[in-house]
Amino acid sequence: MTSLSTPHQDKATFLERLIFNNRPAVIVICLLVSVFLFWQATLIRPSTSFEKMIPLEHPFIEKMMEHRNDLANLGNTVRISVEATDGDIFSKEYMETLRQINDEVFYISGVDRSGLKSLWSPSVRWTEVTEEGFAGGEVIPQSYNGSQQSLDLLRNNVLKSGQVGRLVANDFKSSIVDIPLLESYPDPQDQGKLLALDYRKFSHELEDKIRNKFEAQNPNVKIHIVGFAKKVGDLIDGLVMVVMFFGVAFVITLILLYWFTNCMRSTVAVLSTTLVAVVWQLGLMHFFGFGLDPYSMLVPFLIFAIGISHGVQKINGIALQSSEAENALTAARRTFRQLFLPGMIAILADAVGFITLLIIDIGVIRELAIGASIGVAVIVFTNLILLPVAISYVGISKRAVERSKKDAHREHPFWRLLSNFASPKVAPISIALALIAFGGGLWYSQNLKIGDLDQGAPELRPDSRYNKDNSFIINNYSTSSDVLVVMVKTKSEGCSRYEAMAPIDELMWKMQNTEGVQSAISLVTVSKQMIKGMNEGNLKWETLSRNPDVLNNSIARADGLYNNNCSLAPVLVFLNDHKAETLDRAVHAVQDFAKENNKEGLEFILAAGNAGIEAATNEVIKRSELTILILVYICVATMCMITFRSWAATLCIVLPLVLTSVLGNALMAFMGIGVKVATLPVVALGVGIGVDYGIYIYSRLESFLRAGLPLQEAYYQTLKSTGKAVLFTGLCLAIGVCTWIFSAIKFQADMGLMLTFMLLWNMFGALWLLPALARFLIKPEKLAGQKGNSLFAH
Structure with missing residues (x-):
């Protein structure tokens, strides 16, 4: 076995020596784990449940579940x-x-x-x-x-x-x-x-x-x-087509990777180890008892994209080291030593972004968070450890090494042009443009709505068969499929008393006169009809009687509109649609009525029915949106602070991400995409994945600044060494997820559009805004010649 020289062995960390001095064992362990998890992955099946799609801890849903046996x-x-x-x-x-x-x-x-x-x-x-x-x-x-x-x-x-x-x-x-x-x-x-x-x-x-x-x-x-x-x-059924999109993304990535590396061996190595990560993630999901629901089906895409991102950085580093190293093992070890920590920090930042989604009380989002967290965890083993070990055996082609060597020593007009982002003249302009974009995005994002903005099933295309069927039923029936159920709770045998039925009648009148409501029915509806019937069908008698015996007789045929002991009577409110505005109006109307009429022995409780569930989900999303965003940024900023031990560095990495989030919200408002179960995770995913660019760029920039280079020259050298990998990674990730835009499933298309935008803008922000911020926040003269206290300082 070829090994590093003694000085390099001395510099090697314990982890590096453990891995590279036992390469055959690493390969065998990964092979055995892959076989077991591949078998587990073949057993995973699409699955979901009604309860996983709803916020079980929301008061509306708790009340619905409490009385579910009474709500026929x-x-x-x-x-x-x-x-x-x-x-x-x-x-x-x-x-x-x-x-x-x-x-x-x-x-x-x-x-x-x-x-x-x-x-x-x-x-x-x-x-x-x-x-x-x-x-x-x-x-x-x-x-x-x-x-x-x-x-x-x-x-x-x-x-x-x-x-x-x-x-x-x-x-x-x-x-x-x-x-x-x-x-x-x-x-x-x-x-x-x-x-x-x-x-x-x-x-x-x-x-x-x-x-x-x-x-x-x-x-x-x-x-x-x-x-x-x-x-x-x-x-x-629509998401089964994900396999086709995955195949398209794989072929595109293969072509782009080969163009980037100019080496088939390293291309195959990156793709193979990334596919291993996807298999491990699916296998572990099944091993821990999870299935694939419509939302977590997208996670393998993300894991593939993130794996390629880190794989490209490794291959780029090994190619640069190969021009000076005597063999592939030495190049792999040096690259591992240089990039393992920034890669690990970036992956932890990804994981933190995903883990914050666990605070949302909706099963499918929590499973997405768990699946994505498992996926980024396995990338540590497959792309940060297995990939360098594999390359230490197969090496990189001489043609790729020669091209890397030429690139390292020649002038790059494109990178020289981009390095002007760090110049004293351009940096203030960049900051001003960023502030204008931030203000404009913040202003326009006020139009962003919570919940669904379309009739039918917004998760599906408007021309889907389901939405055509839904439109047919809405247009031909008086009772729509969007039902808000208000549960009226009374004492036992109290729902037929005038003291309960009169307020129910008032509530129905109020709801029927609320915009967006088609009609409302309850046991009062039946009672009035029966009383009219008992009085020769005279319309004058279509009202509630104060006689308890008459009322008791009048609800005898109100099947399903009260429970066995007449202590719960649902009021069914049929809505025109389940748009956020319609739900808000209906819910607020009921809540206002309940405040005025709730008393001992009579309580108006929200909510059941599919519209009640949608309203509860919207409230959870609205409450969680800002919390998740703040948590993600606190966690990412903390990771950056721990890594670089510098507020300036942290701001340089995080502020471009903030701009992307604001512009992303503005884009959603412009495209008419509401914040809902499908789109909320994009916030955390976009920030978590996007921070990778900033960490890789800043870690290299800092090392050149410590070497004594002025900021603009240090940024030019950073772009020469890692800029190509960052640019390629951003484009590769965006191309991978933009295939979702063509999905028959609209929420997948929405997620694809938003992630494509956020990944590209995060990449652009790291290349454009980070050096401009560094011009104002970083003092190169203080870093020059210092060994430094960041985790990347050697």
């Missing part, structure tokens, strides 16, 4: 609208198709069969007032046989059922099958075992057993499906 069919539901494309629903063929769909859905795993509702459900009934009193029955009676007489009777029953606009479209051209879901259900093979709802499988069953099957059977029928489970299933 108001949680995780799917709605299937069966449209008659020729004629209306009152035909023998349509009703038979609807019956078959109802029966087929009944046997799909994960369906709460007791709550399944359609025109064929016995619980869907009609009521009318006759001379003898009330009459009623099932909407589709036992005597139904598909004859014209039966269909005419069905039409009359539907009109008397109160389901027009709810289960039946306003134009009578479609009807809905309402499907409540179970988060876990008994295994058909083993009743003692519970299976978690598989959203992707469930979504595929809806497609195969319902949409494809029945549209093929009956060309006059069209199926529309909406609901959380269907949306998540479509997201997972």
Whole structure:
């Protein structure tokens, strides 16, 4: 084994000697770990759950979970609208198709069969007032046989059922099958075992057993499906295309790496060790019991990008050292010694950025944070340790070494031009431009909204099938799929008392007159109709009675609108959409009403329903956004301070990142992208990854300043040695994530756009603004000739 000379061995750290004096053991250990984790990675599957997507510790969600057993069919539901494309629903063929769909859905795993509702459900009934009193029955009676007489009777029953606009479209051209879901259900093979709802499988069953099957059977029928489970299933299907984007990013990176290194051996080494990092990350995720949800599926991309970033720095350093070292091992050891610490600090900064996301009380974001933190941790082993060891064996081609040697000794007009950013004349202009950009970005980012800004599922493209289905249901039914549920809590058997029902009536009136609200229903709605019916249908009697017996009788048919002991009565508020402004108005209206009307024995509690969950999520995002940003910058600044032991150095590295964050918020406002579950992590990811550039540039700049060079010349030498790697890394990272922009999944496209912008701006900020700040903050004369106290000083 070739080794360093004695003087160099003396300079070597314990870690360096441990690694390079035992290279075969390092290779074997990494190989064994890779085999085990590759096997683990093959077992990982796309998975998510309803509860992982919501902020479980938010008061709204805590109340919803507390009363979930009392809120029949108001949680995780799917709605299937069966449209008659020729004629209306009152035909023998349509009703038979609807019956078959109802029966087929009944046997799909994960369906709460007791709550399944359609025109064929016995619980869907009609009521009318006759001379003898009330009459009623099932909407589709036992005597139904598909004859014209039966269909005419069905039409009359539907009109008397109160389901027009709810289960039946306003134009009578479609009807809905309402499907409540179970988060876990008994295994058909083993009743003692519970299976978690598989959203992707469930979504595929809806497609195969319902949409494809029945549209093929009956060309006059069209199926529309909406609901959380269907949306998540479509997201997972769309994200399977991530593999294709990963392949595209891999090929682009291969081409750019070869152009950068001019050496196939080092290109393959960087790509191989980075792929090992991705495999380790996926394997460890499965080993620790995590799956891949729609958000954490993006983490392997980030790990690949970060791994390439550090790999490029290593290869660039080894190529520079190879021109003076007698062999590949010596070059690898010297590069390891020079770059391990800045690389380690940069990776810790990445990890800190990810770990701050753990404060957000949403399972998918926390899993993204854990997955990304695991990923950057393995990069320490694969790209900071395994890569130099691998290069110490395979070496770098003579052509690459010769080119590196020429580059080190020749004049570079481009780098000389960029070094003017550190000149006394250009630096003030740069600072002024940065201040103008900062002020403009801060001003425009006031337009940034929290939450969704579009109807339907903003995670999907507007022209996606899901959003077209959602638009159909919104346009044809009076009750939208966006429901805010207010839980009215009373004493036992108290929900039917006038003292409770009168305030509920007032709340419904207030909500129906709130902008963005379509309608509201509760047990009061049924009570008024029944009281009117008990008084010969006279509209004058469509009001609440003060007689307790009358009220008790009037809510007898208000199924699902109060719990078993009449201590909880939900008010269902149907909204036009779930845009942030709509949710804010509705929530504030309820909160204002609750302040005035809450008292002992009567409490108006928010919130359930999908709109309630969205409102809670928006509040968590709004509360966490600034906290995360501050935490990320405190942690990154602390890391820089510990590393360089200089406030000036810390400001030089952190201030360009601050400018990028402000401009990123302005871009989101300009593009109409709200701050939500999908985009909030970008803040931490962008800062965490972007700090790498500043750390690598400043560590080299400081070493040249200590050598006695004036600032502009020191920056020119910095650019010659590491500028190319930084520029290449920024472009490579940006190209890798910009492929996401073409994804069918809109939130992935939004993340791709934002990360591309932030990565490029962070790179540009490090190259442009860092030296300008150094001109004002760093005193080169104080550093010249000093050994220094930074962690990078030797």
